[in-house]
Amino acid sequence: MKIRQNAAVYFAMQGIAVIAWWFLLVFVPTSRKYFQLENNSETSLLAFWLADLSLLGIGSIAAAGLCFRASRHAPAALWLVVGAISYATFYCLAFAWLTDAGWLGVTLMFPAMIWSGNFAVALSPVGNLMFRQSKESSTGWIMTKTLIQIVVVWTLILVVFPYFIITVEDKLGVIRPTFPFQKIIAGISFFGISFVGLGSSYTMSKIGRGTPLPLDATKKLVVAGTYSYVRNPMAISGIGQGIAIALFLSSPLVLVYALMGGFIWQFIFRPLEEENLREKFGADYENYRKNVRCWIPNRRAFRLK
């Protein structure tokens, strides 16, 4: 798979976008009003030029080059960019909270921070630390851990983050399209797809003897329940829940956020996870992968011989 190439393309685009954005600010002064951090001054925005162009613009392009060449220095360059963009994002968020201006910049910087951070994690030599098998314990304790993970993760990704996103959306004045029976459709979809997630978590804990978290992962290959139809029912469920929430809230940005989660999983973490499963489960996993698709469910359940 091509995580390194994806990272190279992403960071090159990010670097070019940062430089292009500064060209826009310099040569089209009227654009500054959409990004300025104070209502009556451009100074605090324009003061970012040196750090932005050097660390984020040139820094991202340099990181892209190192990724493309598969250099051993690539992770260091990626983390430098992640540090720079994280600092800038949180600084601008705090500034926007104080002045109630500059929300568009914050909205654009957050996804960049998330993509950059995910690529840096994936390309750092910490891969094996990300995937650890769960310790031997009772079924009750495994189920409890899974339940705690579900409550924490679902609260964060389905309540807290969408809440922040719609708050920012309100400040940006984003239009929220609606249609008849929208909330009913969203509610039914949400509960339906949530059952898929809950069922998958239960199967994973009961049969696989581990939790959905890669840091506390299964000991056994799970090819039962929803997993016998599709390889990643939990990712499908998570993205589906996000889309249902977006529909319920009529929020285009929450929809983008849900789809972004899917892209991050597909282009960054799927290759790592699949490689880890090949190391762990051998020919059984290869057989499973050959016969069961990742995103589109099979019509019939697959059984390992």
Add this chain to the structure above:
Amino acid sequence: MKNALAKLIFVILFSLVFIVAGTAQTNCEFNSKPAPLLLNLQTGMSPEQAQSVFGKALKIKIKKNGERTFFQNYIKKPAPDVLRGVRALYLRFYDRKLYQIEIFYEPRNDLKTLEEVVNALSAQFNLPVADWQIKDNRAQINCGEIALVADYILNPRIELTDEIVRAAIEKSRKKDKQ
């Protein structure tokens, strides 16, 4: 005089063709040179020969029909001395012959990038580094019927395959499906 010159040019060109062909052939010695990075395994080995490489550290069994994908990992338990540094191992047999060796290594300080894996393999097999084709973070070199592949997704991984046997297997499976 002209004829002599033409003959001389012909002899030089002919010699050059032979030298180039000879050089190319000396690069293809996967089978004749067991390498530590491949645990001194070679394609074409019988299950017994592969077993003798590992001694009591592994029990390699194959099906009666001569086929088997043998898999062993050392993620939760330490690898025996003969497999030190190996994280997982696939040995694929067909017709009682080893046709594919695939090894995942634990992270190593001397193999931190794909480039370093390629350099190490080139040194062990005496292969020209320039002949590797690197695409999508996957390096491959073909030498006659043998293909050597290296990549680095989560850990360093190398794969040595007898392409003729692999093609025969694919053909036979397609035939079975029909």
